[in-house]
Amino acid sequence: MTVRHGTLSALALAALLSGCAVVDWVMPKKGLPQETFTATLTGKTAWSTKVDSIKFPLNVVVVGDRLVVADSDGVLQALNPANGQSIWRGDIKGKPSAAVGSDGRFAAAVTEDNELVVLDAGKKVWTKVLTTPVKTAPLVAGERVFVLTVDRQVMAFDVLDGRKLWEMRRPGEPLTLNQSGVVSSYKDTLVVGQGPRLAGVDPLRGTLRWEAVVGSPRGTNEVERLADLVGPLGRSGEMLCARAFQLAVGCINAERGVQVWSRNNAGTVGVSAEGDLVLGADSVDRITAWKLSNGESAWSADQLQGRKLSAPLLTGKLAVFGDSEGFVHFLSRETGKTQLRLATDGSAVVAAPQAVAGLIVVVTAKGGVFGLKVD
Known part of the structure; x- marks a missing residue:
């Protein structure tokens, strides 16, 4: 994600009137120097497959025994993560204007024409026209489809017939991002990002249960105070951790609906959380691991600066990032030192890596889907 500063200034008034986005996704530059290191792990590509190109940032949906992904032509696929079939x-x-959401059977996506489309095992079952653009993957859960629009309105639809069940409109920020936000779940609570706040919502009624601030916006004008939460959301136990755009990383206790900690960190993509750590990279790709309990820094690493890193993955003993040239970097969870680097197809990794079926799965801008095996 790159902020076009000239565009921000020129479109500030339009954004204030529309409540929509002022930030576009731009493919990063290539030809960056690589770190020199001695590999302490071995790895290989266990399988790879190809979909059409991916011209928007996305999250790969991992549901049980399958991966679900959408390409730029609107073809949705569920793949077997063991072999890519x-x-x-x-x-x-x-x-599509955003990534796909799925519960394994039903899949939902929104088109650039603002049509919400739901498929049942690949067959279209209904379509609804929305009045506001969507840049965040819908959430499919509990026989409902939850949609977060660019002005941070939340809507719920019946997954079987498309009936609108409720919508939640709350006083919004004057400026919002044209980037994937946060819509997730915790137990029986819908979790959505609204400005710099994480909100817990009753999924049956669309009423607010709790609200907590991830980071407090600073600045003297709307552009400087832009602090939308960006996906993906990190989760470890009852802690939900998120990034406020170019402002902070913070963790919320979802049982109590309160902020536990927040740390200034100017980044543009989401974070990962597992066990006792939270992981993220800032706007110059300096990586930080924070202690989940109190936000103290566990370690930091700068060997991947300037490589336009993807959102991260914490899994087992590894911290994993993709970069703008299709490389996947495997760092030590304990120290942040690079242990392995694997190549894909030379195009940017456009989603946070996913751990499934004993593999690390990444998706690239050229539409490559790779299952990587690390020993």
């Missing part, structure tokens, strides 16, 4: 595929008949 297709389980089902379907076409939403439009270019």
